[in-house]
Amino acid sequence: MLTLQILKRELQGDVVLLTLADATGAELPAFTAGAHIDLHLTDDLVRPYSLCGDPADRYCYQLGILKDSQSKGGSLAAHALQEGESVKVSLPRNLFALDEGAAHSLLIGGGIGITPMLAMAAELHAAGRVFSLHYCARSRPQAAFVAELEKAPWADRVWLHFSDEQRIDLPAVLSDVPANTHVYVCGPTRLMEAVSEQANAAGYAAENVHQECFSAEVEVSGKAFDVVAATSGITVRVLENQTIVEALAQAGLKVCVSCKQGICGSCLTDVIEGEPDHRDSYLTDEEKADGDQILLCCSRAKSARLIIDL
Ligand code: FES
Known part of the structure; x- marks a missing residue:
């Protein structure tokens, strides 16, 4: 866990840009594009946010956070943070990493889903790799980060799509690309579903389609089972x-x-025996497949009995 100091800037579209840095100016742990950190807003209010700054900048983490009226408290608490205040954050963790072998990376961000794409574009540009970035928003005045996109060194790789002008033509965007293109999408569910459907129709392999979704709605119910806390x-x-x-x-x-x-990973526990039914967004797919750890706050068991190291 890190304690970092806040610099705060309001952007258009009800988005706040938080720049978090060590109070002594020390370097921060490195991250790769697509990573997120968990922001500890209160003792029991923790929210994940994508890092939107340049991964090459080792002195700050940047988060773009939308003020969401449907929020269960996370975004409002984040907007209430004050410049100069300190905040606790987790180490960066990447569940949405770029594929090193992609011939072309097609980045599609809808609304606040543009945030991980900003870090991805910076990393791809620095590595001299081929990419294009499509940003979909309702209208230009409601779109944060437009100025940053227009003055970025990779601005010629950016396409803006405003619903009140012209919506993105997904079939065209997804088909007018070289072989072994990987597509990355983050944004509203309907955009992610549309990209996934169109990519499927255009013949993309499932492993070439990457989605970032932080869901606060975890389905925790299911069949009853027994848990043995071995140590206790x-x-x-x-x-x-x-x-x-x-x-x-x-x-x-x-x-x-x-x-x-x-x-957040606070309740991560080792599994000694039994098969977990993972419901979390903390473990990677590989970690879930290993089956030797479980998040006790939301995950369940596929087996009748689970023995845990507790
Ligand atoms: S309490 Fe955060 S993952 Fe379980």
């Missing part, structure tokens, strides 16, 4: 609408939790 010698039944954390708490075993949404 406690066995509990986890009911259909209960989480493992809740079932263990009823038996007097408290698990340290923070986000309760499978985002």
Whole structure:
């Protein structure tokens, strides 16, 4: 965990740009494009945000955060942060990394989903790799980062699509590309679904289509199962609408939790036996496939019994 100081700038479209730096000016842990950090807004309010700054800049992390009226508190709390204040953040973690072998990277950001694409474009440009970036927004006045895109050294690789002028022509954008193009999309669900469908129709391999979605809506219910906390010698039944954390708490075993949404990793626990049913967005696909760790706040078991190291 890092404690960083805030610089704050309001952008158009109800977006705030937070620049987080060490108070002593020290270098920060490196990150690669597509990475996010978890912002600890209060003790039990933790939200992941994509890093939108240049990964080559080792002295700050930048986050673009939309003020969302539907928010459950995260974006409003982030907008309420004050310049000069300190905030705790996790180390960067990348679940949306660029594929090194892509002949062409097609970046599509919708609304605030432009943020990871900014870091991706900077990294691809620095590496001399071929890419194009499409930014979709409702209108120019509601689109943050337009000025940054227009003055970027890679501005000639950027296409802007405003719904009140002309919407993106996805079939054309997805088909007018070289072989082994990888497409990256982040934004509203309907944009991500449309890109995924069109990419499928255009013959993209599934592994060439990458999506970033941070969902605060985790489905935590499912079939009941037993959990054995091996070290504590406690066995509990986890009911259909209960989480493992809740079932263990009823038996007097408290698990340290923070986000309760499978985002922050606070409740990560080793699995000794049994098959986890992962519901989190913290573990990578490879880590999930290993099956030897589980997030107790939201994940469940596919097997009738799960033995955990607790
Ligand atoms: S409490 Fe954050 S992942 Fe479980």
